[in-house]
Structure formats: C-alpha cells, structure tokens
Amino acid sequence: MTALAAAASLAALALAGCSGGIATQDKPSAGAASCPSEVQIGAPLPLSGPLADFGNNSLNGMKIAADDINKAGGMKSLGGAKLKIVAGDTSSADAGTATSATSKLIGDGAVGLIGAWLSNMTTTVSTVAEQSEVPILTQSWADALSQRGYKYYFQAPPKSSVIGKAATDYMVAAAKSVGVTFTKVAGVGPNDVANTTQINAAVTAFKAAGAAADAPTFYQAGITDATPIITRIAAQKADLILISGSPADASLIVKGIRAAGITTPIMGFGGAFVVPSFAK
16 A cells, blocks of 8 residues: 555544544545544554565554655645554454454544454455454455445455456456467465455456466465476466465465476566565
C-alpha cells in the first residue's frame, strides 16, 4: 500500500470516529461536528510467519501516511485530529490469533481498521469488524470477500479473478507485440482462496488465448522443500510459468526451477516479486 493510498484510506476511516456516526456502505459518516484530538486506526496484519513481509510493508506505508497527515496539521476536515496507527499481529495462518488481535484493537479504541492483507485472514478479521460495527478497508481481493453483503466492509482492489484475467490479457498482448506466442503454461501457487482463484483465472484466460495447460499446482504456504513442485513443473514442459505466493515460498520455487536448468520465463503474481527479501 502506497503512502498516498494509505492516506486516503485513513482519511475515509477516520470519519467514523466523530459524532457524525459510523460509516457503512449504505450510510456515510455525517461529518465532523465533534471530533476527538486523536483518531485511532487499527492495523490487523500478518506481522509474523511466512507472510510477515507483506504485513510489515503495509504497516510501514500506513505509518508514513499518518505521519505526513499529522505533520501537515492533522485531519483538517476533522478539526485537526491526529491519526494514530495501532498494529495487531493476525499471524500468517491462525484464525484464532486473527480474531483475538482484531477484537483487542477494537476494544482498545480503534474506530476503523485496515487489513488484513491475506484474504484468509481478512475473512476472519472482517467478520469480527462487521459484528462490532467497525468499518474495515482491505487490500485483500478474494472474490468471496465482497459477496457476503457486509455493511462495514470496503475493498480497494478488484477481485482476484479479475486480476488474474487482466494480468494474462496484458501478458498475451505484450508477448504478441514482439512476436511471441505461448503454447503451454504451468501455474503454481499457495492453496488459499485468493491465490487459487487468481491462478485459475489466469490459466483459464491463457487457455482462451490458445495455450494449453495442465491443472495448476497448489501447495500449503510455508514450504521448506520445493522439489515436488519443481518436478511437476518440469514435467509439464511449459513455455511460461505462472507463480504466486509469499516471498519465501516464491523465492524457493524460482531458485529450484533455475537450479534444475529450467530457463522458462516466469510470470509473477502478487507482491512477493517486488519485496526486497525476494532477491535474497
């Protein structure tokens, strides 16, 4: 999340902290007739485990945005109220931890939430937020998240199926512009709902464009040995490999692919391929 996007997100959620009332999808806040001097935004994010890079990057972006707003005089539309970011570690996989972390943030005074990056965690976190009538803005994109009819749930990115198809359409067009046609693709990613939907959508789009593809390979996040995955990828003899996952998992798979002498181009999905730890 960029500082600019985080700033806009924080501003929207902060409106819920004033006497105008809690914002929902049906009812925006009435405004800032009376605001506290400080508005607390909760950040339930994976700050430990294999997805900690994503959680910490998101948290840092939020803090930068809040600092920029506060140094500029706070939220002028809210009487100069300052923003305070309070983090809660959802873990990378445990729903119970995510529930406890979110409940604590709300109990400690968070008037809005931004999280929880991973769609599986966001399913849990947003349910707690909905039950508590606290708005949450998410960076997650699993299709099912926005189909539950929640009033306090707000989603910035498009659905994972849309992202997968859009990325594929772009890749096909870019390749075509330089005279390259993909005849077979291989997909691999974690078995969570967002990544499976995204990779499946991408594979379907490549098939529609004329490429062949076997069923994608999905794995439980946090792998320590990528050998079975590499073996399956090698057997498919694809001319493009689609990969998603955490930085640690994606790095292990990519290194294994290259160590096996496979020079096939790789198309990365998600943030794993742009975080500093991926190159280590």
